Amino acid sequence: MGRKLKHFPILLLLLLSCYLAAAARIRSPSDAGAIADLARSLSRPPSTWTAAGGGDVCSFKGITCSDVGRVTAIDLAGEGLAGTLPSSLSNLTNLVSLQLHGNALTGAIPPLRLSSLTDLSLEGNSFTSLPVDFPRGTPALRSLTMDNLPLPPWPFPAAIFECPYLRTFSASNTSLTGAFPAAGIVSNLKSIATLRLAHNNLTGVIPEVLGQIVSLGEISLSYNHFQGPVPVFHISVAVDDMVAGNGFCLDKPGQPCDSQVSALLEVAGGFGYPVNLSRSWTGNDPCNGWVGVECDISEVAILGLTSYNLSGIISPAIADLTGLTTLNLANNHLTGEIPDGLAGLPKLTLVDVRNNRLTGKLPKFKESVDVLVDGNDPSLRSQHGQGSLTGGSSSSKSSSAGTILGIVLGVLVFCKDN
Known part of the structure; x- marks a missing residue:
């Protein structure tokens, strides 16, 4: 027991x-x-x-x-x-x-x-x-x-x-x-x-x-x-057959793109590679039907992407397009600053960035460049450097000149009559 x-x-x-x-x-x-x-x-x-x-x-x-x-x-x-x-x-x-x-x-x-x-x-x-x-x-x-x-x-x-x-x-x-x-x-x-x-x-x-x-x-x-x-x-x-259905500049792996293509793709990267650009900016020749791109012979002269619903920043790579005469990015949602390098482009005559959300100091553009910045952060206008800063239209310079000429002629006529 x-x-x-x-x-x-x-x-x-x-x-x-x-x-x-x-x-x-x-x-x-x-x-x-x-x-x-x-x-x-x-x-x-x-x-x-x-x-x-x-x-x-x-x-x-x-x-x-x-x-x-x-x-x-x-x-x-x-x-x-x-x-x-x-x-x-x-x-x-x-x-x-x-x-x-x-x-x-x-x-x-x-x-x-x-x-x-x-x-x-x-x-x-x-x-x-x-x-x-x-x-x-x-x-x-x-x-x-x-x-x-x-x-x-x-x-x-x-x-x-x-x-x-x-x-x-x-x-x-x-x-x-x-x-x-x-x-x-x-x-x-x-x-x-x-x-x-x-x-x-x-x-x-x-x-x-x-x-x-x-x-x-x-x-x-x-x-x-x-x-x-x-x-x-x-x-x-x-x-897989990675080239199929994509827009690579060339078909051979590792082969670099044309320098203008590389610059424009960096610009697209600043915008977050939007689909509307990715569908068009394909191949190795930006002068061959790329949306918003116009060329002078084989050199990119105009980049016009007004009202493309773009967001992001303006990439400093824009300054690598040395033949650029016109940059039009108005009516988008861009933020950040305008790259300083843009002011150094030798052929540039017009920069239109109206109605975005850009801030910072405006680069010192040459007097021959029309710069349109209305509709951005007020600091962009108040801190501008050299250059022809205009509001709604590039015709404002000629209008001002016409006004001054009219005043001068009026004074001369008045003096003659008296």
Whole structure:
């Protein structure tokens, strides 16, 4: 009897452990509730699921749980699912993998604040919107695939730079639009191995440094609006036909552009590489139909981009267009200062930057240059240097001269009559 009592505490401890393990398996109502919400939001949930959330969710098809009953993976790829995703998915705080590709899911992708999530697969569905800060809240993310989604135009997601372990980002044919942040990719995604962004509306010049990412093994950038030289990648990197569908100046990787093309592309970079310029400013001859550009023989003489909805700054590279006679950037949203180098252009006769948001000190233009600055920050006018500073029209100088001549003639006539 004493021997049995001696082992009783051990048996009690084992029973208590079993009880605690069993209790732990069912003590996450937030996980069960999230899966129940997902079941209700699907028009055709898997047959083993119950919309009411009854039973053990860890036994549902496509659900994987940890030893303590927390949902760690959802794999519903290619299940023919329709419906939407509930916002309560963010309650699955132990979720590591969410595989939803190859279905017909619609609506908005909800915010996924899941610090443990490493794999997210959304491609081939019919989602129509993303959170504005997507994919913020997923710092452990290693793979994000979301190709072929019918999204409205959206910018490259800056929040992805908060995912330092990311190795795969695949978002081809998703309406990505705007400047391609190559510098941010190089600086923040040091583990990136696969980058697929083909068939979008990305713009800009791809810097050489992108091809120097050691971890990179595959890249796809065809059918966007890239300009400048074709980038060079290491022989070990699988590269798609990058020239196809883009506007590089030449077809050979690494071959530099014409100097005027390079200068104009830097100017476009100051504006954030807008799509309306990227679609037109292609090839290696700016005198061959580039919008807003007029040439004198083979030299860029006029840059006229009035009312083009431009934002950003006037790049100092504008001073590299040594044959420029006219610069017209009126009625845009430009900020910053007018580059000093602009005043040194030998053939310049007109600078029209009316109705922008420019500030700072006006460069010291020559007297022969008409400078129109109305509609900018008042400081621009009050700090002007030399040059012919006019308001609404370049004809104001001739009007003033005519007024003075009229006064002189009137005085002479008056003196003669008396």
